[in-house]
Amino acid sequence: MREKAHPHFGGRQMDVSERRRGIVELAVREGYVEANRLAHELGVNISTVRRDLDVLASDGLLRRTHGGARPTAGLAVDVPYAQKVRERSTEKAAIGLRAAEDVRDGDTVMLDSGSTTYQVAVALRQKCLTVITNDLRIAKFVSTDPAARLLVTGGELLGSVFTLVGHHTTSFLESYAADWAFLGADAVDVRAGITNTNTFEVPIKRAMLAAAHKTVVVTDSTKFGLTALARVATLGEVDEIVTDGGLDAEVAETFGSQIVYARVGEA
Template sequence: MLPLERQKKILDLLMIKNVLKLPELTAELDISIDTLRRDLNTLTSQGKIEKIYGGVKLVQAKFGESSMDERMIKQLEEKENIARKCSQLISDGDCIYLDSGSTTYHIAKYVKHKKLLTVVTNSIPIVQELMDSSVELIIIGGKIRHHEQSVIAYDYLFNFQGLNIQKAFICCSGITIDRGISDYNLEEAVTRKKIVEQAGQVYVAADSSKFGKDVTISIAPLERVDAIITDHHVNAELVHKFKKLRTNLVIAE
């Protein structure tokens, strides 16, 4: 197992059990204590874990938006399922927008072999994922947001009006029936608002933990969203409520 794979496995284990002893980790990963210490030193220097007496624990995320790296490893199976379902809505020849986010990143992995596909994005990881594919890539211009690995758009650098985006797949941090979709960061929200206004169809890719949250900045009301693609852990009562709305709730099994 490569160091990056081991380090990801360590973080996955800590997501399940917040504190782990060193003997538990060496047994689970089948590695020596010296190899484990090197991996733990790397993760500690990245600010992802904290060493405690005889073991390690996850660094608690600050209130609000967690980092892209943290979100990449949370609810991974659910996000993969959501991404796979989203990819089924994308056809050869489409011009789509893939938002910066851990769930939309996974969509990129499933559309690499689509023919004559154009992807507009503000996500650096998505650009990297599609770089060696035949997909036509357009990245918006603006300021790099290091924490999110995204580009925050500026009107004088990018002309949204010139785009013919047929389908937009965006992320958010909160979803409520009354208030719609919302996010923590103003600049990210501004970019998403522009895309929502511009796109022919708007899809929100969001795991079930986002429902019931109305966070800092409003992006759009639900009536502007064609569908929300989420995982099977979504509340059954909420599923029933969505049946009365224009916005479709699609469950990715």
């Protein structure tokens, strides 16, 4: 009898990029992936899996071993939005409050997609602002605030994170100037800077950074010391990084005055 597919893959056909992302995520979760079993669970031949593993290894996402692969140390991977919302929700709410403190009535704010930037939107509620976002969850929330003027970018839906991406999105953002850009981050490292698990969102984040007078990265302390696939910005391109007090003091020192701590417990 055929063994049931690993629940991580959901027993469905995936395109190449989705399959490779799934392999990396599984390797990070389980510590090791075996080529033969991947071929069985994905319903592809072993040469396809070996090719996937070789490409992922050349990209620095996996480390090849005999018969399989292990995750690269310090690698950040994409997490489903529903899981992101549940994780470290208290810290994210506090980060949102701290990040929003200096925003004043009349300001124009760009909000990147993500569960932490969503909390910035929550903290900004009832301030008289112009809010520009490519995040549909944020847009839905802001649309219920009578004090806000909302502008939503065009673009193609990246369904897993409720985000609009693509040329139309970046073109829209390039048409505006903002006082603030609040960016999420999948990984933050003193050498690699701000990095992201996918390449689709990078041009969007770059456009927001270029359009704003001040750029603030909002991310919880678990994202520090990690690197992800795609470079978003160097540390020199952002003004502040708002995080929670779980960040190791020695790590925080390497970022200097860029680190701003949220008061967790007061959110």
